[in-house]
Amino acid sequence: MVNADEIGAGIGLPPNAVRILKQLACDLKELDCVAYEGVVTFFLNGTEGLPQTLDKIPERFGEAWFLCHRVDLHAALKRLAFSKEPGTEGHGPPAILHLGKKVVDYNSTSGTITLDGGIIQRADLIIAADGIHSACRTILLGDIGRPTPSAIAAYRWMVDTTIIKQHPELDWVTAGPSGP
Ligand SMILES: Cc1cc2nc3c(=O)[nH]c(=O)nc-3n(C[C@H](O)[C@H](O)[C@H](O)COP(=O)(O)OP(=O)(O)OC[C@H]3O[C@@H](n4cnc5c(N)ncnc54)[C@H](O)[C@@H]3O)c2cc1C
Incomplete structure (x- = not known):
């Protein structure tokens, strides 16, 4: 979905x-x-x-x-x-958001993109915000280098604050900052 x-x-x-x-x-x-x-x-x-x-x-x-x-x-x-x-x-x-449409080709001369399935769309301005493994970057600029892993991993998770509040020694975690 x-x-x-x-x-x-x-x-x-x-x-x-x-x-x-x-x-x-x-x-x-x-x-x-x-x-x-x-x-x-x-x-x-x-x-x-x-x-x-x-x-x-x-x-x-x-x-x-x-x-x-x-x-x-x-x-x-x-x-x-x-x-x-x-x-x-x-x-x-x-x-207007069109979901589930994969761009398979870009043409900066004609100002068009080709969608999976062959449909071609034209626009005055095309912004390809297709992430770190950008297909657009490779299609338009060639293989200019790929992101290399940093060998650093970060893990994160969420904790229900009602659990944290059962531990007074962790008061500092929930106390404090104010919003805008
Ligand atoms: C765990 C985690 C935590 C992070 N926390 C933060 C944070 O606290 N603050 C912060 O500023 N940044 C954070 N970042 C980094 C941030 O998420 C990324 O820098 C940001 O999402 C990059 O945005 P983007 O639009 O360039 O690419 P993406 O978010 O990767 O979006 C690219 C989009 O393009 C689509 N796409 C790709 N190829 C195609 C194609 N051929 N056709 C159609 N669509 C395509 C993808 O499906 C995706 O929806 C975090 C990243 C991670 C992984």
């Missing part, structure tokens, strides 16, 4: 992202975000690593640094792109 819904956990909204979201008239309160105030790292043996504190971000970078849930951000962006409600439109007509 193909759908346009997001899954996953948190996503960082650094000051530049916040600036762009505001320009798009995205209501940050809708995102239910919290201020990113730093990270605490632990080594495998349980000892604490160097804390990274993010002081005075708005003063230094002009906007705050927030964290929100991916699903909320995705839903807000979809609303901005597709909404026909008065007061929520961006510039021009609402966007």
Whole structure:
């Protein structure tokens, strides 16, 4: 099944992202975000690593640094792109999303893309946001090198805060940051 819904956990909204979201008239309160105030790292043996504190971000970078849930951000962006409600439109007509269409060829001379199945679409501007393994990049620029694994792995998971709150020694995890 193909759908346009997001899954996953948190996503960082650094000051530049916040600036762009505001320009798009995205209501940050809708995102239910919290201020990113730093990270605490632990080594495998349980000892604490160097804390990274993010002081005075708005003063230094002009906007705050927030964290929100991916699903909320995705839903807000979809609303901005597709909404026909008065007061929520961006510039021009609402966007139309065609799901399950694979682009198999790009032609920068004719300004066309070819979809799986042979349909050719033309546009004045084509933006290929097709990810780290971009087919467009290879088709238009040739094999200019592939992403190489960094050999660093990161794991993450979500924990229900009602469980964390049963452990007073973990109060610091849930206390603190405020939203926009
Ligand atoms: C676990 C994890 C956590 C992350 N956390 C953060 C974070 O907190 N903050 C942050 O800023 N970034 C984060 N990132 C990185 C972020 O997700 C990526 O940088 C971002 O998704 C890249 O966006 P993109 O649009 O370039 O590509 P993608 O998100 O990969 O999107 C590419 C899209 O193109 C489609 N596509 C590909 N080929 C074709 C084709 N031939 N035809 C049609 N469609 C095609 C794909 O289906 C996909 O939907 C995280 C990444 C991971 C894996």
